[in-house]
Amino acid sequence: xxxxxxxxxxxxxxxxxxxxxxxxxxxxxxxxxxxxxxxxxxxxxxxxxxxxxxxxxxxxxxxxxxxxxxxxxxxxxxxxxxxxxxxxxxxxxxxxxxxxxxxxxxxxxxxxxxxxxxxxxxxxxxxxxxxxxxxxxxxxxxxxxxxxxxxxxxxxxxxxxxxxxxxxxxxxxxxxxxxxxxxxxxxxxxxxxxxxxxxxxxxxxxxxxxxxxxxxxxxxxxxxxxxxxxxxxxxxxxxxxxxxxxxxxxxxxxxxxxxxxxxxxxxxxxxxxxxxxxxxxxxxxxxxxxxxxxxxxxxxxxxxxxxxxxxxxxxxxxxxxxxxxxxxxxxxxxxxxxxxxxxxxxxxxxxxxxxxxxxxxxxxxxxxxxxxxxxx
Numbered sequence: 001x002x003x004x005x006x007x008x009x010x011x012x013x014x015x016x017x018x019x020x021x022x023x024x025x026x027x028x029x030x031x032x033x034x035x036x037x038x039x040x041x042x043x044x045x046x047x048x049x050x051x052x053x054x055x056x057x058x059x060x061x062x063x064x065x066x067x068x069x070x071x072x073x074x075x076x077x078x079x080x081x082x083x084x085x086x087x088x089x090x091x092x093x094x095x096x097x098x099x100x101x102x103x104x105x106x107x108x109x110x111x112x113x114x115x116x117x118x119x120x121x122x123x124x125x126x127x128x129x130x131x132x133x134x135x136x137x138x139x140x141x142x143x144x145x146x147x148x149x150x151x152x153x154x155x156x157x158x159x160x161x162x163x164x165x166x167x168x169x170x171x172x173x174x175x176x177x178x179x180x181x182x183x184x185x186x187x188x189x190x191x192x193x194x195x196x197x198x199x200x201x202x203x204x205x206x207x208x209x210x211x212x213x214x215x216x217x218x219x220x221x222x223x224x225x226x227x228x229x230x231x232x233x234x235x236x237x238x239x240x241x242x243x244x245x246x247x248x249x250x251x252x253x254x255x256x257x258x259x260x261x262x263x264x265x266x267x268x269x270x271x272x273x274x275x276x277x278x279x280x281x282x283x284x285x286x287x288x289x290x291x292x293x294x295x296x297x298x299x300x301x302x303x304x305x306x307x308x309x310x311x312x313x314x315x316x317x318x319x320x321x322x323x324x325x326x327x328x329x330x331x332x333x334x335x336x337x338x339x340x341x342x343x344x345x346x347x348x349x350x351x352x353x354x355x356x357x358x359x360x361x362x363x364x365x366x367x368x369x370x371x372x373x374x375x376x
Contacts, residue, residue, distance in 0.1 A: 019250040020108055020116060021190070022051045022260045024131070024238035026068060026083040030258075030267040031371075034067035036090070046375055049085050050261035051106050052235075053375075058197065060100030062093030062226040071234050073132045073165035079249035081132070084236035087194065093226040098199040101217055102226055103144070103191040104235065107376035109302065110149060110187030113180040118242045120174045129156075129170040129190065130246035131238040137231045138162040142196075142203070142218035143170060146189040150179040153211045155203040157219050167237075169246040175208040184302050186376045192235060193218045194225040259299045266297050266305070266372040270363045280315065280361045280370065281345065285353040291317050293345040293361045295331065297372055301340040305372040307331035314368040317347050318360040324349045325364075333372070340374070 028050040035047040040056035047054070048066045056062070069086035087104060119125035129143065138161055145154040156170040180187045196218040203209070203216035225231055237249050252260075270280050283293030295307070309315065312329035326347055333343035347361055 017250075018241045018247075020112055020240040021106060021238045022264075023049065023257060024236075025079075025081055025249065025251060025257075026052075026085050026236050027254060028258055028261045029068045030261065030265060034065065036065040037063060038066050039063040039091070046265065050265060052085055053105055053107075054087060055103050055105060056100075057103065058097050058100035058200075060093060060097060060102055060195070060197075060226075061091075062089065062102065063091035064089050064226075069234065071134070072236055073134075073167070075165065075167070078130070078132075078167060078237060078246065079251060081236045081249075084132075084234045087225075087233040089226055089229050089231045092229050093195070094224075096195055096197040096224060098197040100195070100197040101200050102194040103217070104194065104233075105189055105191040106238070107186050108188040108190065108240070109376065110181045110183050110185050113187045114182045116242055118174065120178045120180060121176050122174045123176070125174045125242075126244040127172050127240060127242050128244060128246050129172065129238075129240045130168065132165050132167050132234075132236050133158070133160060133192070134163065134165045134234040135160050135225065135232065136162055137223055137225055137228070137233075139223035140219065140221040141225075142193045142205075142222050143168070144189075144191040144193055144203075144217045145172065146191065147178055147180070148186045148189065149181045150177055151211065152177055152208050153203065153216065154208050155205050155216065155218060157205045157221070165234075167246075171244050173208075177208065177210070190240065191217065193222055194233060196222050262297070262299050263302050264373075264375045266299075266301070268370045270368050270370065279318075280363060282358065282360050283345070285319065285355050285357045285359050287355055288353045289348055289351060291319070291347045291349075291353060291359040291361070293347060293359070294342060295345045295370070296342045297340070299341075301372065301374045302376070303374045304333045304340050305343070305374040307333060307343055307345070307370065307372050310369045310371070311366075314364055314366040315347065316362050316364050317349050317353070318362050319353055320357060322352065323362070323364075324352055343372070
């Protein structure tokens with residue numbers, strides 16, 4: 001039999017995991033798909049879509065609802081999207097403090113930048129940030145990159161037409177002052193500025209700079225997106241990649257994207273309907289009042305997480321044929337050399353346990369979740 005060798009077609013920019021942004025297509029929302037009442041010190045930060053936080057700096061005012069939305073661009077040049085993140089202003093902030101600002105942001109782990117292949121101290125080596133953005137409020141917006149280990153800022157400006165999707169592409173050169181440590185700390189903040197006060201809007205666009213004591217986050221033409229309850233802002237298709245041009249968005253399988261998100265936050269929803277009591281874990285009675293239950297994460301977490309339960313009163317200890325309500329819930333996570341993959345839950349009851357016997361931690365036909373948080 002004659003064999004013919006068939007050459008595989010060349011696929012440009014096919015390098016896997018080139019996107020340094022996690023969940024840039026807004027598919028994963030472990031904490032929930034909508035959070036209202038987001039304000040300074042109220043549900044601020046990470047609240048819905050994984051890896052994207054809405055932050056209020058300088059104790060700035062205003063209130064918003066953050067949600068996962070199906071409003072997406074019809075243009076599929078850079079890929080087809082089905083989800084976006086939506087910021088909807090519900091209480092306006094028409095008078096910004098001079099040091100105040102609002103920003104939607106993602107923080108990137110330092111080691112990811114360190115090992116990305118970007119020659120970040122060389123001005124001839126580039127990375128490119130690209131995304132789709134849309135807003136009711138037309139005008140100039142800024143995206144602000146902050147290199148944490150080197151304390152250097154880079155600001156780029158883009159202009160939106162009301163209710164029109166825009167694909168933004170920002171090419172960012174290396175700089176001799178940049179440093180990214182080879183560790184699991186914060187390396188780069190990417191902030192989509194939604195407002196900036198008078199002491200934060202003096203940046204010169206398209207160049208790295210030392211923020212000094214000014215901490216400029218935008219140019220002077222940045223709009224105040226929070227000035228009206230009519231305003232909303234959408235973002236999707238976010239990609240940060242090594243190179244001097246934006247490529248098609250790197251769509252990852254949902255299970256892969258979820259695991260990437262779970263490195264920073266793992267939410268275990270223990271009940272989703274059906275009326276059945278289910279087990280959250282199994283362990284051993286330590287004393288007559290405390291059960292120790294090993295709790296494993298689905299992937300290695302970035303750091304030792306903070307472990308919390310949404311409502312401990314909905315958890316029970318099942319032991320020797322009896323079920324006892326918890327009087328308290330605590331957890332302690334351990335790990336060395338970046339190997340954070342398990343913790344110990346301490347479930348305390350008033351009495352009735354037998355030290356050394358097996359025990360189950362169950363939920364009592366109610367919606368309850370255990371959250372392990374190791375966010376940057």
